[in-house]
Amino acid sequence: MITRNDLAMTLIRWNRLVLVLLIALCFVRTSFGAEERPNIILCMGDDHGWEETGYNGHQILQTPVLDEMARQGLRLDHFYAAHPSCSPTRGSVLTGRHPNRYGTLLAGCSIRPEEITIAHLLSKAGYACGHFGKWHLGPVKAASPTNPGAMGFDQWVSHDNFFEMNPLLSRNGGPPILFKGESSAIVVDETIKFIKQSQKEGKPFLAVVWFGSPHEPYSGLPEDLALYDNLPQEYQQKMVRLTSNETGLQVKRPLREVLRERFAEITAMDRSIGTLRDYLRSENLRDNTLFWYCGDNGTPRSGLATSPFRGQKAYVYEGGIRVPGIIEWPARIPKPFVSDVNTVTSDILPTLCSILDIPVSSRPLDGIDLSCLLDGNMKKRPKPICFWKFDFRHELKSDLEDYIDPELQKGTTPLVKLGNGIPTRNFRNFRHPTITAEDYSGPRAIVDNRYKLVIHPKGKEKRIELFDLIKDPAEKQNLLEVHPEIAKQLEEQLHHWQQSVLSSLTEKDYQNSP
Numbered sequence: 001m002i003t004r005n006d007l008a009m010t011l012i013r014w015n016r017l018v019l020v021l022l023i024a025l026c027f028v029r030t031s032f033g034a035e036e037r038p039n040i041i042l043c044m045g046d047d048h049g050w051e052e053t054g055y056n057g058h059q060i061l062q063t064p065v066l067d068e069m070a071r072q073g074l075r076l077d078h079f080y081a082a083h084p085s086c087s088p089t090r091g092s093v094l095t096g097r098h099p100n101r102y103g104t105l106l107a108g109c110s111i112r113p114e115e116i117t118i119a120h121l122l123s124k125a126g127y128a129c130g131h132f133g134k135w136h137l138g139p140v141k142a143a144s145p146t147n148p149g150a151m152g153f154d155q156w157v158s159h160d161n162f163f164e165m166n167p168l169l170s171r172n173g174g175p176p177i178l179f180k181g182e183s184s185a186i187v188v189d190e191t192i193k194f195i196k197q198s199q200k201e202g203k204p205f206l207a208v209v210w211f212g213s214p215h216e217p218y219s220g221l222p223e224d225l226a227l228y229d230n231l232p233q234e235y236q237q238k239m240v241r242l243t244s245n246e247t248g249l250q251v252k253r254p255l256r257e258v259l260r261e262r263f264a265e266i267t268a269m270d271r272s273i274g275t276l277r278d279y280l281r282s283e284n285l286r287d288n289t290l291f292w293y294c295g296d297n298g299t300p301r302s303g304l305a306t307s308p309f310r311g312q313k314a315y316v317y318e319g320g321i322r323v324p325g326i327i328e329w330p331a332r333i334p335k336p337f338v339s340d341v342n343t344v345t346s347d348i349l350p351t352l353c354s355i356l357d358i359p360v361s362s363r364p365l366d367g368i369d370l371s372c373l374l375d376g377n378m379k380k381r382p383k384p385i386c387f388w389k390f391d392f393r394h395e396l397k398s399d400l401e402d403y404i405d406p407e408l409q410k411g412t413t414p415l416v417k418l419g420n421g422i423p424t425r426n427f428r429n430f431r432h433p434t435i436t437a438e439d440y441s442g443p444r445a446i447v448d449n450r451y452k453l454v455i456h457p458k459g460k461e462k463r464i465e466l467f468d469l470i471k472d473p474a475e476k477q478n479l480l481e482v483h484p485e486i487a488k489q490l491e492e493q494l495h496h497w498q499q500s501v502l503s504s505l506t507e508k509d510y511q512n513s514p
Contacts, residue, residue, distance in 0.1 A: 079325025
């Protein structure tokens with residue numbers, strides 16, 4: 001006869017058994033999840049503008065690989081670079097923060113050693129992290145406190161700045177080595193070697209692949225140049241200024257000749273991206289690899305033929321900051337779609353951390369988590385995107401202390417374009433112990449889900465413009481007098497954001513958080 005006490009003891013045993021099984025299942029799921037963590041590739045073109053892809057309607061330029069990615073993945077039609085120039089945008093990718101927070105104010109400013117990057121975070125989570133190509137956030141030499149290794153990468157084959165055919169690159173901080181061949185192909189070959197090693201070690205990987213193309217001076221392989229032999233004659237009449245491959249100095253050349261070389265570089269870069277995708281497919285890695293491509297700023301004047309947008313590289317108008325953006329990840333994005341949600345390079349870090357369930361720092365971030373956008377569940381951005389080109393002339397007039405020993409900021413990897421008469425680049429970053437009213441200056445903009453406010457200094461005054469980007473993406477009609485209340489609200493939001501950024505610039509973030 002079974003007593004009530006026997007029944008109770010049996011239930012307790014069953015409960016214990018169920019609890020043990022549940023705990024075991026949790027461990028199994030955790031282990032399985034670790035094995036299935038996605039690999040991540042972040043590719044970036046150098047000075048590659050929004051309009052310079054076939055999928056965005058370019059009538060001449062051949063980008064079959066990017067076009068295929070746009071057809072098969074998530075096409076981000078309103079994707080922005082965090083800044084209209086390269087070094088700052090690259091900092092935003094690594095940190096999720098606007099570059100003015102840590103003194104990467106313009107091209108040639110280094111990042112600060114205290115910044116926490118996506119490579120730091122993923123490395124702690126067991127990822128192998130590699131950087132390949134253009135760095136431009138400080139020297140890549142071993143002694144630099146802001147080289148890729150110091151910023152969390154296990155391996156790097158990188159250049160201080162941009163590079164052309166037959167580049168000189170540094171491997172893991174060593175002296176420059178000559179790599180013969182087309183630069184985009186070289187960068188991808190090194191990336192594939194890194195992926196192979198990561199697979200042997202049984203680690204998921206983060207590969208940051210920052211091409212030197214299509215930054216001027218331009219060059220191309222004969223087969224790529226031949227694709228653009230018959231560009232419109234109208235381009236022959238316009239002269240543009242750019243670097244000579246022969247002297248490293250500025251020259252004037254017909255736009256038609258320049259575009260032939262620039263387009264050849266873009267096509268070669270596109271082909272190398274295809275080589276990387278083909279390798280992933282051949283190794284059964286493609287489905288569970290998140291592959292994100294974007295540009296770092298708009299098209300420069302030297303390579304600008306036609307654009308639907310106002311402005312170009314160095315401007316906070318759409319032509320300076322809207323860039324190509326595509327995400328492929330077949331395991332998470334099985335069906336292609338197009339999003340017109342405003343997204344920005346600062347969103348990359350918080351998005352990846354959310355996907356991988358990695359906590360981010362308590363320091364202020366400017367990017368947001370886009371993981372629900374990958375599933376098609378984000379229709380509007382929850383907060384505006386702010387852009388700000390700091391007035392560096394004001395900074396140079398000030399008696400500011402170097403943040404990093406200038407000797408450590410000296411670059412070593414040569415490039416064709418001479419700067420101050422030398423083929424290498426040195427970097428700067430300054431301390432800002434106090435903030436003045438002048439520090440709020442510089443061209444700036446704020447973009448919400450419809451309107452964009454642009455502010456340009458004009459002497460002691462400022463020029464303010466308000467655009468409806470839905471009706472007027474070319475920013476032709478200033479609506480300031482039509483909607484003064486919207487302009488006022490956006491300007492207040494922008495100023496409040498600047499206050500937060502300048503607080504970070506004084507190093508408060510490093511004092512208050514790990």
